[in-house]
Amino acid sequence: MTLTITGEFEPLVEQVTQGLDVDKEAILDKARNNDAPVDKDHLIKLALENIDEANPDWTFVAARLYLQTLYEQAAENRGYDDTRQYGDFHRLITALTEKGIYSDHLLQKYSRREIEYFGKMIMPERDLLFNYLGLYTLTTRYLATDHDKYIYELPQERWMIIAMHLMQDEDSEYRGHYVAETYWALSNLYMTVATPTLTNAGKTHGQLSSCFIDTVDDSLQSIYDSNTDIAKLSKNGGGIGVYMGKIRSRGSSIKGFKGMSSGVVPWIKQLNNTAVSVDQLGTRKGAIAIYLDVWHADIEAFLDLKLNNGDERLRAHDIFTGVCLPDYFMEQVEKRGDWYLFDPHEVRQVMGYSLEECYDEERGAGSWRERYLECVRSEELTKRVVPAIDIMKRIMKSQLEAGTPFMFYRDEVNRQNNNPHEGMIYCSNLCTEITQNQSPTEFLEELTEADGTIVKKYKPGDYVVCNLSSINLGRAVPDQVLERLISIQVRMLDNVIDINTLPLKQTQMTNWKYRAIGLGTFGWHHLLAKENIGWESEEAVDYADELYEQIAYLTIKTSMELSREKGSYPAFAGSKWQTGQYFCDKGYTGEKWDDLKRDVMEQGIRNGYLMAVAPNSSTSMIAYSTASIDPVFKPFYFEEKKDFKIAVTAPELDHNTYGIYRRSAYILDQRWSVRQNAARQKHIDQSISFNFYVPNTIKASVLLDLHLQAWKEGLKTTYYVRSTANDVEECEWCES
Numbered sequence: 001m002t003l004t005i006t007g008e009f010e011p012l013v014e015q016v017t018q019g020l021d022v023d024k025e026a027i028l029d030k031a032r033n034n035d036a037p038v039d040k041d042h043l044i045k046l047a048l049e050n051i052d053e054a055n056p057d058w059t060f061v062a063a064r065l066y067l068q069t070l071y072e073q074a075a076e077n078r079g080y081d082d083t084r085q086y087g088d089f090h091r092l093i094t095a096l097t098e099k100g101i102y103s104d105h106l107l108q109k110y111s112r113r114e115i116e117y118f119g120k121m122i123m124p125e126r127d128l129l130f131n132y133l134g135l136y137t138l139t140t141r142y143l144a145t146d147h148d149k150y151i152y153e154l155p156q157e158r159w160m161i162i163a164m165h166l167m168q169d170e171d172s173e174y175r176g177h178y179v180a181e182t183y184w185a186l187s188n189l190y191m192t193v194a195t196p197t198l199t200n201a202g203k204t205h206g207q208l209s210s211c212f213i214d215t216v217d218d219s220l221q222s223i224y225d226s227n228t229d230i231a232k233l234s235k236n237g238g239g240i241g242v243y244m245g246k247i248r249s250r251g252s253s254i255k256g257f258k259g260m261s262s263g264v265v266p267w268i269k270q271l272n273n274t275a276v277s278v279d280q281l282g283t284r285k286g287a288i289a290i291y292l293d294v295w296h297a298d299i300e301a302f303l304d305l306k307l308n309n310g311d312e313r314l315r316a317h318d319i320f321t322g323v324c325l326p327d328y329f330m331e332q333v334e335k336r337g338d339w340y341l342f343d344p345h346e347v348r349q350v351m352g353y354s355l356e357e358c359y360d361e362e363r364g365a366g367s368w369r370e371r372y373l374e375c376v377r378s379e380e381l382t383k384r385v386v387p388a389i390d391i392m393k394r395i396m397k398s399q400l401e402a403g404t405p406f407m408f409y410r411d412e413v414n415r416q417n418n419n420p421h422e423g424m425i426y427c428s429n430l431c432t433e434i435t436q437n438q439s440p441t442e443f444l445e446e447l448t449e450a451d452g453t454i455v456k457k458y459k460p461g462d463y464v465v466c467n468l469s470s471i472n473l474g475r476a477v478p479d480q481v482l483e484r485l486i487s488i489q490v491r492m493l494d495n496v497i498d499i500n501t502l503p504l505k506q507t508q509m510t511n512w513k514y515r516a517i518g519l520g521t522f523g524w525h526h527l528l529a530k531e532n533i534g535w536e537s538e539e540a541v542d543y544a545d546e547l548y549e550q551i552a553y554l555t556i557k558t559s560m561e562l563s564r565e566k567g568s569y570p571a572f573a574g575s576k577w578q579t580g581q582y583f584c585d586k587g588y589t590g591e592k593w594d595d596l597k598r599d600v601m602e603q604g605i606r607n608g609y610l611m612a613v614a615p616n617s618s619t620s621m622i623a624y625s626t627a628s629i630d631p632v633f634k635p636f637y638f639e640e641k642k643d644f645k646i647a648v649t650a651p652e653l654d655h656n657t658y659g660i661y662r663r664s665a666y667i668l669d670q671r672w673s674v675r676q677n678a679a680r681q682k683h684i685d686q687s688i689s690f691n692f693y694v695p696n697t698i699k700a701s702v703l704l705d706l707h708l709q710a711w712k713e714g715l716k717t718t719y720y721v722r723s724t725a726n727d728v729e730e731c732e733w734c735e736s
Contacts, residue, residue: 089119474526568604
């Protein structure tokens with residue numbers, strides 16, 4: 001749409017700058033000096049060019065201009081008067097259902113009267129909460145279009161469709177209330193749902209869960225079955241964590257013939273090819289993280305997989321790596337002791353047990369180190385000894401070059417497992433925030449039916465599923481809505497489990513068994529800035545402790561109350577929830593915690609796993625906040641993807657918040673970040689996507705100290721080591 005300066009141009013600029021701290025003459029002057037006619041795209045470009053640290057509100061000018069374009073396109077495509085922002089909601093659902101975009105469940109489950117009621121509930125003014133990057137991201141990636149990519153659905157309608165989809169099977173007496181509450185939570189940007197839910201809710205295709213964790217057994221059948229399963233999940237948009245620690249090492253025996261096994265690397269390269277060739281819904285290559293135990297005989301080759309030099313036949317650049325670390329290894333690193341590497345197959349054959357099937361029940365003592373030391377002493381076992389610090393050096397070298405491996409502190413994870421009565425946790429997921437019971441799916445037999453049909457029988461294992469959503473701390477905490485928000489958020493996540501259409505039966509069975517959810521957060525740095533709390537301070541550490549205890553209490557309480565209505569998860573009996581051990585392990589005391597403990601033990605809890613803090617990079621952009629529990633990259637930077645480069649400032653940047661944001665990711669002392677994360681990890685029953693931000697010139701001793709600190713303070717996992725190639729202003733902490 002082209003605008004003339006004398007006609008619609010100046011009133012439009014007046015409209016889109018109203019109430020914002022911008023100099024509207026800046027854009028008017030640039031437009032007047034333009035030789036060609038001015039259209040809205042050009043105005044958006046001019047607004048974006050004006051964004052800097054002193055003028056962050058220009059992002060809202062650009063967003064409002066972009067909104068007008070969306071309203072006009074939707075009106076044209078849907079056939080309503082373009083003076084209205086939103087059209088008839090029922091007609092939208094009918095049209096996109098007929099086109100095969102929306103699932104017909106919406107029209108089957110809800111009456112026309114209900115849909116019209118929900119349509120009247122939509123509040124277009126909440127579109128003004130979006131900054132430009134958030135609106136652009138939501139529009140180009142998540143709003144429903146027709147098959148020709150024409151705009152049909154608008155932002156508030158996406159929120160309402162998600163609400164209707166997640167509440168479709170609730171009791172009809174209360175369903176309208178739950179839809180309204182879900183819409184309230186989403187449209188106010190108090191929370192976000194996981195990317196697959198944001199994309200696929202209400203539509204005919206795709207599942208709602210973010211990621212999965214597979215456990216591969218030591219057999220050709222399991223290895224190839226796993227590859228097929230991973231391909232199916234990747235096709236449907238899932239990120240996958242894979243535990244390969246059970247697979248025999250290079251040089252191991254096969255059917256008694258020594259030296260025949262080629263180890264884990266060839267199978268990892270096979271998964272690397274799967275990640276590349278089976279992409280995620282045609283939008284990006286598959287995302288697979290592979291974990292291996294630090295005592296596995298192939299660990300050194302595994303740690304070299306992502307390096308940019310060496311034999312390319314032994315590299316896998318398109319997967320991510322993670323290493324599973326027992327306490328005893330970290331102790332040996334610290335004291336510069338020896339470390340022994342074993343073939344897991346030979347350990348099973350000779351010792352009659354598997355090292356990965358146990359853990360140290362307490363710091364400094366336990367089943368795992370007893371068995372490990374027994375293996376060290378055994379004269380029947382083949383073993384190789386290396387200095388533990390040499391393994392750690394290889395880990396850190398790979399981290400500084402490739403960002404990985406991720407760190408998985410297996411003893412702490414299993415000590416804090418809510419459901420140890422049902423199994424072990426071997427590794428985490430693609431983003432290191434999920435820790436749930438795992439076991440491999442076992443092939444039993446192949447049968448031929450009377451009609452000649454061949455049937456394969458399997459014993460399903462625990463194939464972990466991550467169902468995620470996150471609180472926007474920067475909005476929800478200042479508005480004091482946590483209790484109301486978490487009440488609806490847990491219900492939303494629980495409903496995902498029943499509504500979801502997962503491509504593997506064992507994932508659905510695991511989902512039903514534990515009913516695991518991952519309620520997380522983002523916007524931590526945003527919240528600190530609004531509260532004027534410095535990152536590198538005891539106040540920030542104490543605030544993390546206090547806030548996440550509150551979130552934990554409300555989440556557990558809501559899940560307990562939901563169990564009264566719908567029942568506990570099937571594996572509840574014998575869990576730490578049922579015995580009350582969970583509350584003892586966390587050190588929760590006082591009247592409110594004692595009452596909650598009693599209620600959970602007596603009445604149950606709906607979800608076996610409750611909390612996990614994911615990276616939230618895309619969804620935090622949409623909600624105009626900071627990602628996860630990370631500091632901002634810079635107060636002002638350019639967000640670059642393959643299809644755009646957009647100027648971005650930290651949220652609500654002004655003279656009050658600038659001082660907090662100025663101490664950004666690569667400047668901040670990472671030791672304070674570890675302390676904050678240890679404070680919140682106490683209250684998160686799963687784990688946290690926690691990044692280290694370091695200069696690439698960091699001394700090995702300093703990076704080692706960070707890892708040792710993270711382990712000692714009880715972190716369960718760490719995510720990327722993000723290093724920068726540039727000199728970092730004011731980065732004094734890493735010099736010490």
